[in-house]
Amino acid sequence: MSFKEQVISQIKQIPQGKVATYGQIAALAGSPxxxxxxxxxxxxxxxxxxxxxxxxxxxxxxxxxxNLSYPAELQAQILREEGVVVEKRMDSYYIDLNRFLWRI
DNA sequence: AAGGTGACTAACA
DNA sequence: ATGTTAGCCACCT
Structure with missing residues (x-):
């Protein structure tokens, strides 16, 4: 199983209402x-x-x-629908990791 | 096969 | 506190 597949499989396991960081996913996939x-x-x-x-x-x-494939606005909206609190500051959206970071 | 690259991070200035 | 720099490493060409 490639690193890529492990990453994908881990991301799929993030529960609704929670978020994960890139570093965390990388670590879970085997390469921190x-x-x-x-x-x-x-x-x-x-x-x-x-x-x-x-x-x-x-x-x-x-x-x-x-500003890539999807507007950050959309991401924020989806997250809010899942129950994650997203704060908007200037042009960026922030999430309270202490509350919403996914923990195993 | 080798080198460039990126939806990152942590350490410095 | 914000901005820059240098590691990072598997994927793609």
Missing amino acids: RAALMVGRILHSSSESEQLPWQRVINSKGRVSIV
Whole structure:
């Protein structure tokens, strides 16, 4: 099973109403420092697979999606529907990791 | 096969 | 406290 597949499988396991960081997912997939890869994998496979990409954020609790395939606005909206509190500051969206970070 | 790259992170200035 | 720099490592070409 490739790192990529492990990442995808882990992301699929993030429960609704929770979020995870790239670093965390990378660690779960077996390579704690391949956080960048996680983002890359998401970017490339989020459309083909049905991944909750909106639940994956960076270490500061900030949405990294900003101006790519989807507007950060959409991510924030989806998360709020799941019960996650998303704070909007300037142009970015922040999430309270202490409350919503997914823990195993 | 080798090198460039990225939806990152943590450490510094 | 914000901005920059340098590691990072598996994927893609």
